[in-house]
Amino acid sequence: MLLISDIKLKIHEEDRLQEKIEKILNHPIRSFTIRKRSLDARKEPVYVYSVAVDVEHEERYLKKKGISFYRKKDLKAEYKERNETCIIAGYGPSGIFSAWRLIEAGYHVTVFEKGKRIKEREADVKRFFEEGILDEDSNVQFGEGGAGTFSDAKLTTRLKDPYIDFILDLLVEHGGNESIRYEHHAHIGTDQIRKIIAAITDDLIEKGCEFHFSEEITDLELDEERHVRAVITKQGRYQCDHFLLGIGHSAHATFEMLKRKDVYMEKKDIAVGFRVEHPQSLIDERQTGNKIEAANEYFLTHKDTKGVYSFCMCPGGIVVPAMSEKQTVVTNGMSYAARDSGTANSAILIQVKQEEFSDGFEYLKQIEKKAYEYSSSYQALSQNIGDYMNGELHPLHFTSTYPLKTVLYDFNELFTEEENEILKRAFFDFDRKIPGFIEKGIMVGPETRSSCPVRIVRNEKMESVNTPKLYPMGEGAGYGGGIVSCALDGIRIANAIISEYEQIQK
Ligand SMILES: Cc1cc2nc3c(=O)[nH]c(=O)nc-3n(C[C@H](O)[C@H](O)[C@H](O)COP(=O)(O)OP(=O)(O)OC[C@H]3O[C@@H](n4cnc5c(N)ncnc54)[C@H](O)[C@@H]3O)c2cc1C
Incomplete structure (x- = not known):
């Protein structure tokens, strides 16, 4: 088999892949399987493929750019009678x-x-x-x-x-x-x-x-x-x-x-934060100019004295209550296969270094309990991102997808002054990358279970x-x-x- 990389095809021309492969090799092929497909939407959106191809006399093509041998490894474990x-x-x-x-x-x-x-x-x-x-x-x-x-x-x-x-x-x-x-x-x-x-x-x-x-x-x-x-x-x-x-x-x-x-x-470093939600159309417009029918993702990072990054983005998803203990509030995200809720959500997390806590589980639990105590229920805390930036509280731009309702809360109260400054710089940075990120977005949280503290x-x-x-x-x-x-x-x-x-x- 041969591996051929970097084959580009316009969206909706996927059925021309075999024709394209045969054109590259200038020879009919026996069969092919797609190994990788990614979308490049920087200009006119195209799919970029890597394919494994079965063709006779494969060694003839190895000098061509982007073509190499391909063998799928058989990784099945060998069966033996074992008494353990x-x-x-x-x-x-x-x-x-x-x-x-x-x-x-x-x-x-x-x-x-x-x-x-x-x-x-x-x-x-x-x-x-x-x-x-x-x-x-x-x-x-x-x-x-x-x-x-x-x-x-x-x-x-x-x-x-x-x-x-x-x-x-x-x-x-x-x-x-x-x-x-x-x-x-x-x-x-x-x-x-x-x-x-x-x-x-x-x-x-x-x-x-x-x-x-x-x-x-x-x-x-x-x-x-x-x-x-x-x-x-x-x-x-x-x-x-x-x-x-x-x-x-x-x-x-x-x-x-x-x-x-x-x-x-x-002990090890952890991260804490909240979910942000946006109309999915805002993300799609920025990522592909709405040129393809799919709920798009984003990956955002902001370098600062502590790192801030987006995590576990769920396009067309919902924010879920992810607590496992009573009288705590924890958010996370999920999507159905269709990713069709119309709302994008992602965690935005700030790094917490291990020197900042003695017991990481306890540190996280305090945040989860504080959220529960504020609402006296499993309602999540929520705020417009713009209001967080100004320390204000106004009704949310839209209703969160979180199923147990949310209560307005100033997230400036949840973080230290230093963390708030860093998070706000991160939001300005993200807003440059996705215009409207601050103005159109809401925060829902807290998000505390992104990794293990030990x-x-x-x-x-x-x-x-x-x-x-x-x-x-x-x-x-x-x-x-x-x-x-x-x-x-x-x-x-x-x-x-x-x-x-x-x-x-x-
Ligand atoms: C809402 C949500 C959305 C996520 N979305 C994604 C995603 O889209 N993509 C992704 O890659 N990751 C996602 N993650 C993270 C991912 O699910 C985890 O990283 C992964 O499941 C961890 O796998 P694990 O096997 O280590 O443990 P887990 O999946 O956490 O499973 C541990 C299991 O151990 C059981 N258990 C614990 N203690 C005991 C005990 N003493 N005796 C018996 N059983 C016990 C628990 O009940 C649990 O079922 C998401 C997580 C959540 C909560």
Whole structure:
């Protein structure tokens, strides 16, 4: 196969791709698959493709610019009968993909997930969004699929890794749209990712993976050398050879348990902020001049004494209540596959250095509680961006998409004077890049759960540095952020376990 890069086609001319490839090679081809597609809307919008092409005498074309050999790696794990048991805590992306890999390799795998399966979880989340009744074990953060289930399910990552194809293939094999394999900024949407995850779970069950939903791991049994020997839940004690910890960043009780067990953790920097919402048409006008029918994204950064950046942008999405604890307020964003709410939202976050807090979880909780106390409810805080700049309060330019209503609040009260100055400079900067950003936008918050305030440090064997056979993974361990990077981290952990086993067998 050949890889041909940088093939440009006008929008709506996608069906001419084969013709274009044959023109470049000046030869008929057998078949092709799209490897990457991105939109370049700087002038007249064009799609830029990379394609894998099956053509005879491929070596003849290698001297041409932008053409190289292409071989897709077979990354399937080799199956062997293995007697070891792996227990996985948490069924988010890191849990899902580590489970898949370990089952594929022949291990006994048991997954414990404190939340419920998707159908029941959907009902709990709906009840919260409509009636404000929060289930602390079944919500936007917790349950089958983890934190990314009620999300935009963007698959963006800056990482380059052959296992990304493995992840995308698995998503497509379980119902994902073929285009996620190649779209530059692919997203699945909450409606689709829920079906895909449920299908992966069913498949894992079929392959022999054991699941314990609504069962939280509350304690660990360590031997004299601190090896994890068993996990404890309210329902029982379960022995294991390997314990994979993929609990995300919001399971505070589990982090408390890890502290009690002296599992080594280090503080790390975090970020706090709020969501901003704008009419989607404002973003589309700026990004593509409305020349293509799609809800567009933006990525904004502002360099200052502390960095400010946009995060987890959800075009055509809604702002969601993402708290997992009662009497707190936390925002995040999600979109359906169609991205058609008409409103764009994104987090705007400011960096908080680890020197600024002693306990990061407590630092974030104080902000979440302050927001709840102000509204005495799960209503989010809100303000027009222009009013924030002037320290004023006027009715919002438009109603926020946040389902539990919002209450007017001066965000100048939430941040320090220094943070407010930096955030305001950032807003001026963003307004230069997207004119109307200040005048047309509203703020809804607070947003506090963008990353974990600690790292559960690993050694070269991917185990906790002071607790052998405990493998911290994903966002809660501080080794991932986002669906794809956490899925990759789960695969990395599984591969470490598989290769250690194989070395022992030699
Ligand atoms: C609303 C929202 C929107 C998002 N949108 C995107 C997006 O569009 N794209 C993207 O890349 N990322 C997005 N993210 C971030 C992404 O979801 C996370 O980075 C990712 O899910 C982290 O994966 P993980 O496997 O580390 O943990 P998580 O997905 O957080 O899963 C951890 C799981 O562990 C369970 N658990 C915790 N403690 C225990 C215990 N003691 N016993 C048993 N189970 C336990 C929890 O119930 C949870 O289900 C979003 C997050 C949220 C909240």
